[in-house]
Amino acid sequence: MIKIRWEADMGKTNHLTKNHLLWIMITQIEHIVGQAFAHELRKIGLTREKWAVIHELVYLGGESTPYRLSKRFIYEPHSISALLSRMEREGFILKTKDLAKKNMVRVSLTDKSKELYPKGIEICQELFTDIMGDIPEGDGIGFMESVARLRDYALVSAAKRKNLTPFKYE
Template sequence: MNHTSRPDTFEIWGIIMQARAVAYNVRRKELMEQGLTPEQAGILNILHKDKNKIVTPAKIAKEYLREPHTISVILKRMEEKGLIALTKNLTRRNMIRVTLTEKGESARVEAFRLDRINKLFQNLSDEEVKTLYSLLTKVMNNSVEAMAEFESRTHHSLDIFHEYDIKLRAESSP
């Protein structure tokens, strides 16, 4: 790539995918030491910030940009570990409430020390971090819009992203 010209879309896409893969693996390995996955840590954080609200698996799926059935599997595993409690709503039996347990809150606090993740940004200025955040947020929002357009035309699910994540994890496992 000529660094004086604007990189083409494919080059940008490649860098995003490479950065995501490496950063995800750094985070995954950091959390493995605590017995958590990045998805579980993210869910613990959602539950913490919404602790005074009713949180359902559907709300988590929407916020986490994942399919509800994928979130349900993760929540069951988290419940087995004692990190969360799943409670059926007595008035609406098909609605399940998700709450953080004390063990889950302790795991969340430990998971968000972010020792290794902070190193990924150590050579960026505050202004660069703000710019990166702003730009990635725009890319994410554009992606959500594009996915909504695609979904309305084709009725496909987000499973392809989950398959990519599973393949990525399998390739990076020792």
């Protein structure tokens, strides 16, 4: 296990700040957990992105719009559109025109996705319990609150730099 010796490490370089080191660790965690998660999902024929769409659609009652999904994922609308088109071709979702609003598309789950959902949830529970199971409950809640604040700060900063709409998880 790597121990962080913040004060000693800072003396070795003049460009590594606390925020830079934190960002490095966050990206390392995302890579490690993301690779493990992707590996497990491949066993049931899913990618992380496809799983995210299926999971969100279940959370949203089985149906949503591409726009709402792009807001929830913090993706550009064209990125979510391309993903949804691939998922429709592969039989994971169904896209239909909204009868009330002709220019709106509705996205819903297919039976294939509904059958995969419990398997995906099982993978999540096993993997994340294995990875984070030893973190005390209070520490985990505090960490989650800190990460949520960091996400919110990042969104505000990104909105200033790229004209993104600040995101609030509904």
